[in-house]
Amino acid sequence: MDRAATEAKIAALIEPFNKKGVAISDATTFAGDLEFDSLTVMDFVAAIEDEFDIIISMNQQAEIETWGQLVDAVVKLQG
Amino acid sequence: MSDLFSKFDPLIEMRSNLLATGVTDPFSMVMEKVLSPTEAICNGRPTILLGTYNYMGMTFDPDVIAAGKQALDDFGSGTTGSRVLNGTYAGHRAVEDALKEFYGMDHAMVFSTGYQANLGIISTIAGKGDYIVLDIDSHASIWDGCKMGDAEVVPFKHNDIGAMEKRLKRIPEGAGKLVVLEGVYSMLGDIAPLKEMIKVAKDNGAMVLVDEAHSMGFIGPNGRGVAEEQGCLEDVDFVIGTFSKSVGTVGGFCVSNHPKFEIMRLVCRPYVFTASLPPSVVATACTSIRKLMHSHNKRAHLWENSRVLHKGLRDAGFQLGTDEPQSAIISVIMPDLERGAAMWEALLKEGLYVNLARPPATPAGMTLLRCSLCAEHSAEQVQTIIGMFTRAGTATGIIG
Numbered sequence: 001m002d003r004a005a006t007e008a009k010i011a012a013l014i015e016p017f018n019k020k021g022v023a024i025s026d027a028t029t030f031a032g033d034l035e036f037d038s039l040t041v042m043d044f045v046a047a048i049e050d051e052f053d054i055i056i057s058m059n060q061q062a063e064i065e066t067w068g069q070l071v072d073a074v075v076k077l078q079g
Numbered sequence: 080m081s082d083l084f085s086k087f088d089p090l091i092e093m094r095s096n097l098l099a100t101g102v103t104d105p106f107s108m109v110m111e112k113v114l115s116p117t118e119a120i121c122n123g124r125p126t127i128l129l130g131t132y133n134y135m136g137m138t139f140d141p142d143v144i145a146a147g148k149q150a151l152d153d154f155g156s157g158t159t160g161s162r163v164l165n166g167t168y169a170g171h172r173a174v175e176d177a178l179k180e181f182y183g184m185d186h187a188m189v190f191s192t193g194y195q196a197n198l199g200i201i202s203t204i205a206g207k208g209d210y211i212v213l214d215i216d217s218h219a220s221i222w223d224g225c226k227m228g229d230a231e232v233v234p235f236k237h238n239d240i241g242a243m244e245k246r247l248k249r250i251p252e253g254a255g256k257l258v259v260l261e262g263v264y265s266m267l268g269d270i271a272p273l274k275e276m277i278k279v280a281k282d283n284g285a286m287v288l289v290d291e292a293h294s295m296g297f298i299g300p301n302g303r304g305v306a307e308e309q310g311c312l313e314d315v316d317f318v319i320g321t322f323s324k325s326v327g328t329v330g331g332f333c334v335s336n337h338p339k340f341e342i343m344r345l346v347c348r349p350y351v352f353t354a355s356l357p358p359s360v361v362a363t364a365c366t367s368i369r370k371l372m373h374s375h376n377k378r379a380h381l382w383e384n385s386r387v388l389h390k391g392l393r394d395a396g397f398q399l400g401t402d403e404p405q406s407a408i409i410s411v412i413m414p415d416l417e418r419g420a421a422m423w424e425a426l427l428k429e430g431l432y433v434n435l436a437r438p439p440a441t442p443a444g445m446t447l448l449r450c451s452l453c454a455e456h457s458a459e460q461v462q463t464i465i466g467m468f469t470r471a472g473t474a475t476g477i478i479g
Contacts, residue, residue: 038439039443042215042234046235046236046242049245049246055233055249055250057210057233058231058233058234059231059232060231
């Protein structure tokens with residue numbers, strides 16, 4: 001799956017978690033802009049993992065701060 | 080001024096806002112005198128203790144105390160050394176032998192605290208390229224063990240067997256796998272479906288570590304924990320436990336049947352690079368563990384206490400962490416931290432101490448009043464406790 005298709009799928013997954021309807025760009029941060037707490041992160045990560053049948057370990061999550069980094073990581077993890 | 084402490088500013092502010100309401104600080108209470116496993120003098124007032132981990136009430140057992148005093152006389156106040164150098168005395172071996180007997184396992188390794196047992200075992204056995212699959216509600220010592228090691232850490236939703244299985248199946252071929260579970264989760268007092276979870280873990284080629292800190296001495300026909308109760312203890316590769324709960328002193332341990340387990344004594348840094356437990360501590364632990372093997376009547380009374388308190392609080396209108404009593408922990412869910420702290424203080428003034436638990440220790444951002452029962456609580460005390468809760472809950476508006 002290419003980057004655009006991956007991003008579109010993740011964009012659909014984030015909708016229920018983006019309660020304030022924050023406009024998302026590559027630079028959008030999860031902790032800052034989207035105000036995700038650890039529980040939201042867990043549920044959102046689980047949704048992505050199930051959609052793409054991948055694992056995003058805590059170690060990898062620690063490296064992901066922005067939307068752009070997340071999309072890149074999911075593209076890479078799909079191999 | 081901005082410095083390294085600036086990151087704590089939000090917490091400092093939250094705390095000062097809470098104390099500004101005039102509430103007694105829930106996190107700096109001092110017990111001036113401890114009268115028994117169930118009673119103390121707190122802030123000058125006789126208080127029933129319902130927030131300790133003294134599940135089996137062993138702290139004032141005369142045999143336990145005599146063993147500690149004898150060890151102080153015979154071996155001195157401390158070992159001043161590591162277990163692998165000058166810090167293994169006869170008492171350390173004796174308590175490891177008692178643990179092997181208690182669990183019916185081949186190997187036992189005693190650490191200086193339960194925290195270090197999780198920290199040491201998890202960080203040592205799961206290394207670079209291995210995967211740790213763990214429940215999201217795991218204790219801080221488990222998370223810290225994961226962080227200290229180099230393995231990939233993969234959490235799953237609390238007690239969700241399907242979520243655990245999916246993650247296990249996604250792990251790359253050939254990677255080492257460790258599943259970490261707890262028997263009793265200490266915040267809500269709920270237990271894990273260990274039998275089903277361990278079967279899934281084994282079917283997917285994982286080793287299994289179960290923390291039985293809050294079940295030892297109480298749950299299971301012989302007090303070996305939730306895995307014994309559910310008939311799957313023989314499938315657990317590593318049981319982690321503590322001396323600071325039912326055993327009634329301090330220390331931690333791991334028991335295992337793994338044939339190569341003894342090598343852990345040389346490679347596990349939180350075991351090697353710290354002083355061993357004082358002789359009096361291992362002597363009290365050893366005596367207590369041996370008495371716990373035969374404490375069937377106490378176990379039955381503790382279950383009775385748990386059932387009566389759970390029903391009493393539920394009937395009074397409180398929201399509880401579990402629908403049925405599953406352990407010696409009954410967790411009362413508070414609407415928020417402010418009202419939780421007010422209720423906590425009202426209970427203290429009634430003469431009852433419970434634990435006020437709040438995030439990040441609690442799941443889902445909950446504020447909890449955590450009640451942990453003791454086998455030495457009398458049936459009358461449990462009724463007194465229910466009365467105190469009802470009065471304090473009405474006064475603070477928690478129940479209608």
